[in-house]
Amino acid sequence: MIPPSSPPRFPIDAALPGLLDALRRHGGAVLQAPPGAGKTVRVPPVLLEQPWLPGHRIVVVTADGLAARAACLRMAALLGEEPGCTVGFHTLSGSVTSPRTRIELLPAAVFLRRIQDSPELADVGAVLFDGLDGQRTDGFPGDGLLGAAFAQEAREALCGRTLLLGMTEPMADASPAASLASLLGGAAGPVPVVSCAGAGFPVEIRPLDALAPGTAPGAAVEVAMAAAVRRALREERGGVLAVLPDGGAVRRVAALLRGAEEVGPDILLLALDDEAASDLTAAIAPAPPGLRKLVLATPSAEAGLGIADVRIVVDCGLTRLPRHDRRRGMAYPVARPSGRDAAQRRAIAAGRREPGVCYRLSPPGVLPEPPAPEPPPLELALELAAWGGKDTDAPPDNAHASSLLALLGAVGADGAITPLGQRMVRLGLHPRLARLILCGAEIGLGGLACTVAALLAEPDHPCGGDGTDLRGRVDRLLAGEGGGDCAPDREWPILERAQAWRWRIGIHQPVERSGCDRIGDLLALAYPDRVARRQSALSDGGAALYGLADGSLARLPAGDPLAAAERLAVAFLDGPADDPWIALAAALPEPEQHRDV
DSSP: OOOOOSOOOOGGGGGHHHHHHHHHHHSEEEEEOOTTSSHHHHHHHHHHTOTTOOSSEEEEEESSHHHHHHHHHHHHHHHTOOTTSSEEEEETTEEEOOTTOOEEEEEHHHHHHHHHHOTTOTTEEEEEEEOTTSOOSSSOTTHHHHHHHHHHHHIIIIITTOEEEEEEOOOSSSHHHHHHHHHHHGGGOOOOEEEOOOOOOOEEEEEEOOOOTTSOHHHHHHHHHHHHHHHHHHHOOSEEEEEOSSHHHHHHHHHHHHTSTTSOTTEEEEEEOSTTOTTHHHHHSOOOTTOEEEEEEOGGGTTGGGOTTEEEEEEOSEEEEEEEETTTTEEEEEEEEOHHHHHHHHHHGGGSSSOEEEEEEOOOSOOOOOOOOOOSOHHHHHHHHHHTSOOOSSOOOOHHHHHHHHHTTSBOTTSOBOHHHHHHHHHTSOHHHHHHHHHHHHTTOHHHHHHHHHHHTOSSOTTTTSOSBHHHHHHHHHHHHHHTOOOTTTTHHHHHHHHHHHHHTTOOSOOOGGGGGGHHHHHHHHOGGGEEEEEEEEOGGGOEEEEETTSOEEEEOTTOGGGGOSEEEEEEEESOTTSOEEEEEEEOOOGGGOSOO
16 A cells, blocks of 8 residues: 555545535536646545445546556555555556445546446446546547447436546636536536636746757657756756656656666656556655655656656656557557647646646657548447447547448448457457457467557557568567567567457467468458559559559559569558558468468
8 A cells, every 4th residue: 555645635625515516416517627636536535425326336437547547546545445445446457456346447448348348337326537638548539538428328328327527627728628518418418517726836847948950759859858857856856757758758768867877776766658567656655765756657647646756847748649640541649749738737746745847848840740630530430330329429430430340340331330340349459450369360370460460559660660571570579579589668568568469369378480471461451451462564763563452552662572472461651642652561372372361
């Protein structure tokens, strides 16, 4: 259990009478409170004490698994209990609950699975949606709001008086709270919005110079953040929270800092790079005597996750927002400036207990152009199909998503979900990756399919300078895994992800490299729309020209070893939309040579 620090201050207590009255009278509400007000850890235990609350348990839906675990640890500490007693959690990587658990914290991705399986929400008296507008490390954009829409519809049809409460932060634009109130109210009209005033101490903002030009944005951010952290440790006293764009950046900056003389034995360096981070308990607890805490975290920790002893925030100034990437054919995290609301949330963490300081980096001068607006993600369309295509306030399906889901075998001609589609939904991955893993397992290549899927899921360019042929990259990964010779920052995260997915589908033995000659078959399972055949004509410059199944054309640079293949399965296209070139693919046998697919 986390040891107590100073007595907690809960500004949210002043708003509780109005909130409880709104819930009792209307069956729902939206609580708008700033970071640090105590809404996440204070409201659920107070609701348990209300005699009018129907049902037996409270479910709290958080942005991601890291937030769910952190809130569980903090709430259990306030109750003087261990996690798994009154308060528990269930995330993608594990769970801690017991028959005594009455408050359960779930990331939005897990809640979607729960309500799809049991829409009646048996024994649930209230569902609280917390921080659904923040950045997450799992799930897909809009999964939390989709879960809220499903809960509202299920409540009207099945759940009777189950309470619905949205908890959000004040924004420059007031429309998110109003939209959430309308979503939770449904046909009865918007639920009340209850606001809570902020509390805290002043925070001095110290902008840092723009990052050095001529350096790749990701590397520049990491070098500049390491330098800013060392500067903060020299100039100021107190604990430091450094906010980085993603888990990979957290690991790389941690490696940079561990080699610096300024980060000595008196610094407790903790990295929160994913939902299973082993450093989370130490990050939330007060620092041991004689040690100064330095926490590196992803933006899911923008509000500090209740991290004790923080007086300094070092803000990278960036956030990664998932956007549909035509080159991959699926969502891809794009680095963008974090914006005013996110910057304010990050700075507030420095002023929880006393006046603080926020070092804020300006973003790089050159960032990738954001993709053009795209239809709702494929995951959302599949979830709606699994729900039965009922009318909700979630974004509607679209023709492109429907046709691609049909091509993947997830829905039938009538748009109804298929048995394969149901299994894909349960796996909780992008539909392309889910089909790759499930159908790969059916032909005896499940372990290899998980490795290929884990590589395709990498946030950075999947070929990473290792050539166009996916087979060579996968073969090197497996060879490194077998011999323990893998790059810790680049390759181990891929292999760990693949292992987690293998366990999820019941495969526990090592992957055999002998299956690598069928990587083209596996890739075609994920990209049936990108099965390509070499054309007789060559493009300008002698590049091989391939016609894709979706009707488009793509080039393969002259001299590429794959250019001898008549057929390819293509995973990654680069270059302009009207003249793309193939960046990652695998050779694909002729159909009559295929044994199983």
